[in-house]
């Protein structure tokens with residue numbers, strides 16, 4: 417397959433964009449919680465449920481990725497840029513596992529239910545310790561949120577650089593409705 421024709425599979429594309437949308441949604445939902453409006457409890461419930469969905473989808477995605485390696489970057493990509501891209505991707509996976517896990521363990525320690533869209537309760541872990549355990553975990557959750565913002569900025573900057581400066585087809589293979597360059 418030529419570089420121009422290379423595309424991610426429908427499964428890779430769906431997982432990338434569904435998780436990306438959920439991640440952006442997480443930030444919007446928690447801002448809505450912080451605004452303390454009348455629906456704050458619903459937004460908090462959705463933040464937790466979507467967070468657990470991100471955990472599941474990220475595990476599926478890592479499993480898929482092991483069997484379906486990423487398309488190589490164009491051969492002319494400088495090594496340092498390839499290293500940043502790869503590091504960003506690995507750290508995304510780490511953060512997208514660690515954020516829901518910290519939230520899940522903290523909710524468990526507090527004995528607070530994780531209600532999945534009003535349908536059923538996600539099982540809590542056998543952890544207690546209340547605030548003494550949940551507090552530091554939520555500190556980690558907030559610190560991870562900051563690293564997530566940095567990763568998103570780096571990732572966006574890379575995607576836009578490929579498209580507008582390098583003028584290659586790296587963005588098109590993740591956004592198939594954009595026409596690939598010949």
Ligand code: HEM
Nearest residue numbers: 436439481486487489505508509568571572575586587590
């Ligand atoms: C904010 C949510 C996002 C997350 C968590 C995310 C995460 C990821 C991850 C983990 C990969 C690596 C896939 C792998 O090889 O294992 C990836 C690839 C990619 N992402 Fe994102 N992404 C997000 C948003 C975006 C956006 C907004 C764009 C475009 C503007 C984008 C464009 C791409 C492209 C082009 C690739 C493929 C890079 C390559 O083939 O080397 N992503 N993304």
Ligand code: HEM
Nearest residue numbers: 442443446464467468470512515516519520523530558561
């Ligand atoms: C990948 C999944 C997740 C992402 C991206 C995410 C993101 C965030 C962000 C950006 C914040 C705001 C941090 C700040 O104020 O600086 C936050 C707060 C919070 N998250 Fe998550 N979250 C995720 C999963 C979860 C899960 C699964 C739970 C619980 C089961 C959870 C519970 C909370 C709670 C309770 C807060 C409020 C903390 C506070 O008092 O400031 N999160 N999350």
